[in-house]
Amino acid sequence: MSKAFSIRVQQSGAEYPCAEDDTVLRAGLRAGLGLSYECNVGGCGTCKFELIEGEVRNLWEEAPGLNPRDRQRGRLLGCQCVPLSDCVIKPMIMDDRYIPLDRPRRFMGELVQIRDLTHDIREFVFKDTQPAAFRPGQYALLYLPGVAGPRAYSMSNIRNDDGRWEFIIRKVPGGAGTAALFNLKVGDRIEIDGPYGLAYLRTDTKRTVVCIGGGSGLAPMLSIARGLVAEPSMQDVKLKFFYGARGPRDLCGEAELKALPGFGTRIEFIPALSDAEAAAAGEWTGNVGFIHELVKAHIPADQLQECEFYTCGPPVMINAVMQMLSGELKVPAERIHYDSFV
Numbered sequence: 001m002s003k004a005f006s007i008r009v010q011q012s013g014a015e016y017p018c019a020e021d022d023t024v025l026r027a028g029l030r031a032g033l034g035l036s037y038e039c040n041v042g043g044c045g046t047c048k049f050e051l052i053e054g055e056v057r058n059l060w061e062e063a064p065g066l067n068p069r070d071r072q073r074g075r076l077l078g079c080q081c082v083p084l085s086d087c088v089i090k091p092m093i094m095d096d097r098y099i100p101l102d103r104p105r106r107f108m109g110e111l112v113q114i115r116d117l118t119h120d121i122r123e124f125v126f127k128d129t130q131p132a133a134f135r136p137g138q139y140a141l142l143y144l145p146g147v148a149g150p151r152a153y154s155m156s157n158i159r160n161d162d163g164r165w166e167f168i169i170r171k172v173p174g175g176a177g178t179a180a181l182f183n184l185k186v187g188d189r190i191e192i193d194g195p196y197g198l199a200y201l202r203t204d205t206k207r208t209v210v211c212i213g214g215g216s217g218l219a220p221m222l223s224i225a226r227g228l229v230a231e232p233s234m235q236d237v238k239l240k241f242f243y244g245a246r247g248p249r250d251l252c253g254e255a256e257l258k259a260l261p262g263f264g265t266r267i268e269f270i271p272a273l274s275d276a277e278a279a280a281a282g283e284w285t286g287n288v289g290f291i292h293e294l295v296k297a298h299i300p301a302d303q304l305q306e307c308e309f310y311t312c313g314p315p316v317m318i319n320a321v322m323q324m325l326s327g328e329l330k331v332p333a334e335r336i337h338y339d340s341f342v
Contacts, residue, residue: 005083009033010052010090018083024049024056025078026193029100036093040079040141040196041152044340045070046093047078054087059149102133102159102195109165109192111184117252120171121216122182123156126192128163136201136227137220137310139339140165140194144180150193151177154220154312156256158227165192168219199310199337201227207308207335209237210299212321214244214291214313218253224310225267229260239267240299240307244291244317247278270298292320296329304329309336 004017007024016031018024025047028035037047042063048070059080066077078091109126116122134140136158141150157166171178184190201209201224209228213221225241228234245251250273257269272287272294273279279288287294291313299307309331311321318338325331 005054006086007083008086008088009094010088011094018087020082020084022082023059023079024081024083024087024089026104028078029098029104029196032099032103034094034096034098035078035091036095036098037079037196038198038340039065039152041150042077042080045077046340048075048092049078050075050090050092051081052088052090055084056081056087057084097198100195101135101200104194104196106191106193108189111186111188111190114184114186117168119249121218121250121252122169122171124167124169124181124184126165126167126190128165128192130163131159131161132157132163132165133159134195134200135159135197136223137199137312137337138195138197138223139220140167140192140196142167142177142181143191143193144177144184145190147176147180151181152196153216154197154223155195156219156222156226158223158230165194168216168222170216197339199312199339201231201310202308202337203227203231203233205308206234206237207306208303209239210295210307210309211239211241212244212291212295212309212311212313212317213242213253214317215250217311217313217317218243220312221310222253222256225257225260229262229267237266240270241268242270242272242291242295242298244272244274244294244313246275247273248282248284249278270294290320291317292324295321296324301329305331307331307335311336311338 002019002021004019007018008015018027038044042060042065045065107128112127113125139152139154143150153167156168211221272291
């Protein structure tokens with residue numbers, strides 16, 4: 001059994017145990033504290049903190065979440081530091097909205113099913129002995145054989161008593177994480193840590209829900225759709241599901257949405273292909289163009305102001321969506337939900 005150190009938060013005085021093989025951030029979330037974060041893998045910088053007392057080991061010295069000014073000031077990333085002693089920390093941000101609704105936990109998941117959705121997108125289903133407790137749209141960290149550090153992937157299903165954690169993942173050319181993942185076989189077991197993420201379905205809204213996804217961003221958007229259908233308080237809420245792909249062979253998701261009650265009435269699937277040549281070669285007769293432009297063309301501007309947005313996909317797509325929603329259309333920030341993995 002690994003040794004645990006005590007971590008104290010300077011601002012609040014709250015203390016929590018952190019195992020020597022756990023990070024300062026994740027242990028705090030397991031303890032139910034509102035420590036700020038987004039990506040959880042060193043990219044976004046939301047979990048910055050100052051070490052007031054004690055000693056930690058930095059797992060990734062060059063993590064892009066820290067800029068030169070941060071490094072000069074001695075700031076660290078909570079998701080990249082494990083304790084070497086009892087510590088006192090000063091997080092840059094403490095907010096109740098980061099308090100986990102379902103506390104993350106670590107477990108060994110067995111791969112029980114693999115299914116190809118496209119030439120490079122695959123569904124992986126892992127099984128645990130305990131119920132799978134998470135909110136639609138959240139993600140988990142997967143520890144893959146031969147890969148340094150965990151990789152963050154979103155679930156495509158919803159909470160369930162069967163312990164099923166389902167992921168839809170695109171194989172990234174040259175990506176160590178997806179290369180290891182796509183080499184797994186049914187029966188293999190890996191460590192899974194979750195849930196995490198703040199871009200989960202808000203069940204207290206009656207506004208039309210708009211999902212905007214691309215690539216592996218299908219997974220959390222599909223989870224949002226499934227969660228909306230399963231939520232009794234949202235039975236009158238409509239869903240517009242926009243999904244962008246490069247060419248016809250990259251398009252997926254419609255079959256999963258068609259399986260949901262209300263498809264074609266309260267649930268609308270609007271796909272688009274960004275590669276005009278590939279679309280023409282594949283005799284595609286649907287929408288051609290970037291998915292964020294289709295959203296604006298499909299929904300009148302006055303109605304866009306009254307929608308709840310969820311988005312996930314490649315960084316270039318997310319940037320375009322955010323520029324359109326926040327910059328151009330002035331949609332209130334509290335109605336736009338995404339997790340930064342930049």
